[in-house]
Amino acid sequence: MIFDITIVGFLAGFCTAIAQFPQAYKVIKTGDTHSISIGMYSIMTFGIVLWMIYGILIPDLPMIISNAVCLVPSLYTLYVTIRNLYRTKKNKP
Numbered sequence: 001m002i003f004d005i006t007i008v009g010f011l012a013g014f015c016t017a018i019a020q021f022p023q024a025y026k027v028i029k030t031g032d033t034h035s036i037s038i039g040m041y042s043i044m045t046f047g048i049v050l051w052m053i054y055g056i057l058i059p060d061l062p063m064i065i066s067n068a069v070c071l072v073p074s075l076y077t078l079y080v081t082i083r084n085l086y087r088t089k090k091n092k093p
Contacts, residue, residue: 006061006062009060009062009063009066010062010065010066012062012066013062013063013065013066013067013069013070014066016066016070017066017067017069017070019070020070020072020073020074020077021073023036023073023077024072024073024074024076024077027076027077027080027081028076031080031084033077033080033081033084033085034084036077036081038078038081038082038085041074041077041078041081042078044074045071045074045075045078048067048070048071048074049067049071051063051067052064052067052068052071055067
């Protein structure tokens with residue numbers, strides 16, 4: 001039996017990609033983002049974009065797919081966090 005290292009890449013990518021979904025689901029369900037760090041999500045989202053670009057450049061399909069999937073909930077959570085931040089600042093006297 002030959003071990004395919006690509007399987008490890010797909011499994012690692014799957015785990016890191018789905019890790020974003022519980023937070024995004026909570027934001028979708030509650031709309032609450034006051035405890036989410038905008039700095040952390042900005043850096044993480046930028047890092048995901050860079051990992052995806054890196055995967056495209058080398059080319060590494062598990063890296064490309066997992067980071068593309070991971071980018072969706074990360075961008076959504078970052079967007080709602082920024083939107084809520086602006087709404088909060090706008091409503092303050």
